[in-house]
Amino acid sequence: MTAARLSEVPRTGVAVTAATPARAPIDIAGVSQIFQRAGQVTHALDRVDLAIAGSEFVSIVGPSGCGKSTLLKIIAGLISRSSGTVRIDGQEVQGPYTNLGIVFQSPVLLDWRNVLDNVLVQIELRGLDPKQYKARALELLGKVGLGDFKDRMPRELSGGMRQRAAIVRALIHDPPLLMMDEPFGALDALTREQMRIDLEKLWLDRRQTTLFITHGISEAVALADRVVVMTPRPGRIDRIIPIDLPRPRHKDVLASRRFTEYCDMITECFMRHGVIKY
Amino acid sequence: MSADIPLQPVAAPTLGAAFVGWLRKRGGVLAVFLALFLLWEYAVWLFGVKEYLLPPPSKVWTEFMKRSDIVLSGAIVTTQEIVGGYLLAVFVSIPLALAVARSRFIEESVYPVVVFLQIIPKIAIAPLFIIWLGFGFTPKLLIVFLLCFFPIVVSSVAGFKAVDPEVMDFAHTTGASGWRMFFKIRLPQALPDIFTGLKVGAALSATAAVVAEFVAADRGLGYLLQQYNGQLETPMVFAIIVLLSLIGLVVYYFVELVERLVIPWHVSQRPAGVTGI
Numbered sequence: 001m002t003a004a005r006l007s008e009v010p011r012t013g014v015a016v017t018a019a020t021p022a023r024a025p026i027d028i029a030g031v032s033q034i035f036q037r038a039g040q041v042t043h044a045l046d047r048v049d050l051a052i053a054g055s056e057f058v059s060i061v062g063p064s065g066c067g068k069s070t071l072l073k074i075i076a077g078l079i080s081r082s083s084g085t086v087r088i089d090g091q092e093v094q095g096p097y098t099n100l101g102i103v104f105q106s107p108v109l110l111d112w113r114n115v116l117d118n119v120l121v122q123i124e125l126r127g128l129d130p131k132q133y134k135a136r137a138l139e140l141l142g143k144v145g146l147g148d149f150k151d152r153m154p155r156e157l158s159g160g161m162r163q164r165a166a167i168v169r170a171l172i173h174d175p176p177l178l179m180m181d182e183p184f185g186a187l188d189a190l191t192r193e194q195m196r197i198d199l200e201k202l203w204l205d206r207r208q209t210t211l212f213i214t215h216g217i218s219e220a221v222a223l224a225d226r227v228v229v230m231t232p233r234p235g236r237i238d239r240i241i242p243i244d245l246p247r248p249r250h251k252d253v254l255a256s257r258r259f260t261e262y263c264d265m266i267t268e269c270f271m272r273h274g275v276i277k278y
Numbered sequence: 279m280s281a282d283i284p285l286q287p288v289a290a291p292t293l294g295a296a297f298v299g300w301l302r303k304r305g306g307v308l309a310v311f312l313a314l315f316l317l318w319e320y321a322v323w324l325f326g327v328k329e330y331l332l333p334p335p336s337k338v339w340t341e342f343m344k345r346s347d348i349v350l351s352g353a354i355v356t357t358q359e360i361v362g363g364y365l366l367a368v369f370v371s372i373p374l375a376l377a378v379a380r381s382r383f384i385e386e387s388v389y390p391v392v393v394f395l396q397i398i399p400k401i402a403i404a405p406l407f408i409i410w411l412g413f414g415f416t417p418k419l420l421i422v423f424l425l426c427f428f429p430i431v432v433s434s435v436a437g438f439k440a441v442d443p444e445v446m447d448f449a450h451t452t453g454a455s456g457w458r459m460f461f462k463i464r465l466p467q468a469l470p471d472i473f474t475g476l477k478v479g480a481a482l483s484a485t486a487a488v489v490a491e492f493v494a495a496d497r498g499l500g501y502l503l504q505q506y507n508g509q510l511e512t513p514m515v516f517a518i519i520v521l522l523s524l525i526g527l528v529v530y531y532f533v534e535l536v537e538r539l540v541i542p543w544h545v546s547q548r549p550a551g552v553t554g555i
Contacts, residue, residue: 078447098453108444112466112543125452125462153543 023054024089024099024176024209026075031084033070043234044070048084050228050237054176055207059220060228061266063275067235068213072181075211076102088177098126100177101170101208105185107162109154109169115141116150119169126173133172140168144198160191164198171202178208184219196222200248217270221262222249229269238269333513342517348502349514353521355498359415359487360529363422367479371427372472375434389435396428400486404493418490418498425486426479433478437471438464470544473537480533484526499525 033045044067052058062068073079075086077097086093101122109118119137120130141147144164154162163183170178183199184192196219203210203223214220220227221243229238243262245253253259270276301308315335321327322334329337342349378389400421407417441464449459491500499518506514538545 073447076451078450096450096453098451100451102448102451104444104447106444108442108448110445110463110466112469112541121462122452125449125454125458127454127458155543 025054026050026052026177026209026211027085027087028052028071028075029085029087031071031074031086032082033067033074034082045074045081046234046236048235048237050240052209052211054209057203057210057212057223057225058228059212059214059224059226060230061214061217061220062230062235063232063270064215066230066232068230069181071235072179072211072213076100076179097177099175100179101173101175103163103166103170103178103180103183105182107154107159107166109162109165111154114151114153115146115157115165118154118165119172122169122172128173136174137168137172140171140202141165143202144168158191160187160195163187163195167199167202171206171208174206176208178203178210180210180212182213182215184214184216192216192219199223204248217263217266218254218259221245221259221266222254227262227266229266231273232275238273239265241265330510330512333516338513338516338520341511341513345514349499349518349521352497352499352502352518353525356484356487356491356500356522357525359418359422359490359498360483360525362415363419363486364426364479364483364529366419366423367426367430368476370423371430371475372434375431375438375472378431378435379438392428392431396432400424401489404490407490408494413494413496418487418495421490422483422486425482429478429482430472430475433475434468434472437468437475440471441467466541469541473533473541473544476533477530477537480530481526483529484522488522 028048028050031045031048032043035042035044048071050058060068060071070079074081075088075093075097077086077093077095088097088099110121113121116134116137119141120133123130123133138147138150141150144167146161146164146168149157149161154165157165163186167183170180184195187195200223212220212223224243227241227243229241230236231238241262245256245258245262267276271278319334319336322332333341374388374392377384378392379385403424404417404421407420411417411420445463445467446459449463454462487498488500488503491498492504495501499522503515503518503522506512506518
């Protein structure tokens with residue numbers, strides 16, 4: 001329903017229609033990553049296999065240094081892998097994959113552009129016509145509460161607002177795939193909570209295949225269709241937990257016993273590997 | 279979210295209000311300058327200092343007015359050397375810096391040579407230029423160029439190379455071509471550093487022109503300075519020093535004005551320094 005409303009944005013000229021569901025299945029097979037520095041060999045990732053269905057929301061949780069960010073960068077084709085294959089939509093990833101939106105822990109906005117132009121830089125860098133995307137940019141900014149801040153410079157915004165702008169920038173071209181590398185990691189707890197709620201809304205609109213990296217256990221459960229738990233270095237997949245909770249995940253869902261049980265399952269994985277000790 | 283909404287920017291002040299504001303902010307500086315001139319004038323009179331040692335400001339002014347034609351035509355020559363040499367430096371050093379930043383080969387082969395050459399005292403080369411190129415405009419132009427060139431290259435290279443890796447990661451996911459990435463990201467990101475170099479170069483340019491004229495010249499403010507110095511016409515020496523300072527100041531503030539227009543997002547971020555006139 002909300003997706004249909006997006007398509008009715010007047011005269012965008014952009015092919016954003018509800019008829020084409022965003023799908024970008026990802027197939028990761030035997031991906032390993034070995035760094036060699038000053039004669040020291042580090043296994044960052046060890047034979048990771050993971051199949052993500054189109055339109056699926058997958059959270060990856062793991063302790064710091066488990067290689068989860070490395071995995072995201074390998075999938076996006078931003079760094080090369082030591083071995084294994086990554087296929088998105090059936091095509092093997094070799095070099096940067098461009099049919100996606102990406103959000104990092106820091107918003108990486110351009111200091112010299114206001115919020116709206118920071119969103120539209122995505123369009124400009126792709127060689128598309130920013131005029132055609134302006135209406136959609138304003139609509140998305142409105143949805144994340146930045147409607148009145150479109151003319152502000154990044155330095156005039158709070159950390160949460162900057163990250164909202166970065167999320168809009170990642171979605172402006174309506175990509176079938178969204179990758180987020182600890183996007184709320186630098187935000188305070190309250191902002192983080194609100195951002196999580198808003199992200200779910202945005203995702204329910206378009207159902208992009210989403211890969212969400214975090215070290216927040218409850219955040220991972222609250223957002224995902226499946227949670228991938230990783231072991232400490234060398235990063236391996238410890239356990240994949242399907243999250244069977246109704247959406248949207250309102251506070252009564254998050255207060256339910258099932259939610260707590262899912263969180264406990266992840267905590268126990270971490271306790272088994274000594275990441276969390278009591 | 280609403281708790282940390284920044285303050286609304288205030289409306290732009292009118293011209294009159296801006297002047298009053300400027301006077302309030304800079305009035306202290308003006309007062310100190312005025313006081314120094316008065317003290318100078320009075321001290322020279324009080325202690326009976328000889329005019330060829332330290333002329334009072336009033337005498338500097340009257341002597342300057344008597345020979346303003348000669349001095350001003352000299353000032354035009356020197357200004358041309360400053361502006362010409364400086365612009366040449368700008369147009370050579372920024373593309374060179376870009377080449378250094380973009381090509382590993384140039385960075386490893388050409389750039390070390392450039393840095394090594396920087397160690398040579400440029401002023402020591404000035405006599406050579408006279409031998410090669412004579413007394414005219416060209417050797418002065420080249421000396422100004424040489425002195426301005428290095429700071430602009432060095433800071434521009436730093437600017438072009440200091441790219442946030444995550445910004446580049448983002449840019450790579452868009453599949454943008456090298457040139458598009460350059461104009462949309464690398465160049466704007468480098469501009470603050472480039473302007474730092476441009477301002478250092480601008481500050482050096484007047485010195486460079488005067489030194490070049492000291493070595494060998496038949497016109498220009500540096501030439502006149504030596505002439506008047508030789509004849510112990512100290513008031514004229516002072517007049518020329520003041521004029522040279524003014525030319526340097528104008529060149530510097532012109533570059534700063536351009537900076538304000540080109541990268542207002544950066545200038546407004548920086549705390550107003552001593553140069554914020």
